[in-house]
Amino acid sequence: MKNLKFIISYDGTAYSGFQTQPGGNTIQDKLEDTIFKLTGESVKVISSGRTDAGVHARRQVINFITNSVIPVERWCLALNTRLPKDIVALSAEEAPLTFHSRKSAKxxxxxxxxxxxxxxxxxxxxxxxxxxxxxxxxxxxxxxxxxxxxxxxxxxxxxxxxxxxxxxxxxxxxxxxxxxxxxxxxxxxxxxxxxxxxxxxxxxxxxxxxxxxxxxxxxxxxxxxxxxxxxxxxxxxxxxxxxxxxxxxxxxx
Structure with a gap:
């Protein structure tokens, strides 16, 4: 079990914000759907904070728990080939299990x-x-x-x-x-x-x-x-x- 931390960028124009909603058109929904297609895992993506509909992110921080054996250095490439073009993973690293993108932010x-x-x-x-x-x-x-x-x-x-x-x-x-x-x-x-x-x-x-x-x-x-x-x-x-x-x-x- 690993806690992976990512920095992502996105153009929020086409989305209903970051946090998941019933309609499914959010950044979180796209990330979780892409991770499921990649690993078969249903993960919960945690962000440093919600962004509203139409708001963008230059360096949003997310994390999630995974049992995947994909090497951490391969994650960004694997995600970016599957994510919509207006969402990009910039970096990935393994973080302590206690790390929480929102609660740990200063x-x-x-x-x-x-x-x-x-x-x-x-x-x-x-x-x-x-x-x-x-x-x-x-x-x-x-x-x-x-x-x-x-x-x-x-x-x-x-x-x-x-x-x-x-x-x-x-x-x-x-x-x-x-x-x-x-x-x-x-x-x-x-x-x-x-x-x-x-x-x-x-x-x-x-x-x-x-x-x-x-x-x-x-x-x-x-x-x-x-x-x-x-x-x-x-x-x-x-x-x-x-x-x-x-x-x-x-x-x-």
Whole structure:
């Protein structure tokens, strides 16, 4: 019996999220079905965290228990020849039996990508949100600062969550900006909202980003972010940003 740990990437556009659902169109379902076809085993794949429908992963971590005799160094090739093309296993290793992708995780980083330009980038449309008007980036950066530290993030969590404890720690929150050298629009560019924390509530990053958009558009002041945080009231925050711009960037153990 072995506990195998994998790093996987996926384009979540066509899927109903990571966690298995009755319809069967999830990343977990595809992984478990592929492993069954490969080994004949019905395994339960554990992930570092759920990603919603349409959300992507650059370095998602999964693990499962197997009795297969396939050498660990052959697993990625074996999976990748059978998985859909939008799911890729990047690495595999044997982990201690006590390792649990979610419970053992210490830090997670999410990235929300935004194209700020008059027109979208046709090649990146699945992986970034298109914001066609300029944003006040410095105001957005100022707003992000108050989220760093340990806080109750009820205001930035969907009311449908099943989590009773909504305190999380944000270690780092920043905005990276990159001009678009390929565009004739001199104001065009891409920005990435990078947030690293101990864990995240349901839709937490997307609600934070939706609120940042309102601040960047001048509809709210940067100081409103702290007031919203302290209110512990979802109705005080902005809308939930669209899923396609969000990627699970990294998980640390």
């Amino acid at each position: 830090r997670k980083t999410y990235c929300y990508a935004v194209r700020v330009a008059r027109f979208p980038n046709v090649f990146q449309r699945k992986f970034e949100f298109h914001h066609y008007t300029p944003l006040h980036i410095e105001a957005m950066r100022e707003a992000l600062e108050c989220l760093i530290g340990e806080h109750d993030f009820t205001s930035f969590c969907t009311v449908r969550t099943d989590k009773e404890i909504r305190v999380r720690t944000i270690y780092e929150a920043r905005i990276e900006v990159e001009p678009d050298a390929m565009s004739d629009d001199t104001k065009a560019g891409s920005l990435r909202v990078m947030i690293t924390g101990s864990g995240f509530l349901y839709n937490m990053v997307r609600i934070i980003v939706g609120t940042l958009f309102q601040i960047g558009e001048g509809k709210r002041d940067s100081s409103d972010m702290r007031r919203i945080l302290e209110a512990c009231d979802r109705s005080q925050a902005g809308p939930t940003a669209e899923a396609n711009g969000l990627t699970l960037w990294n998980v640390e153990y």
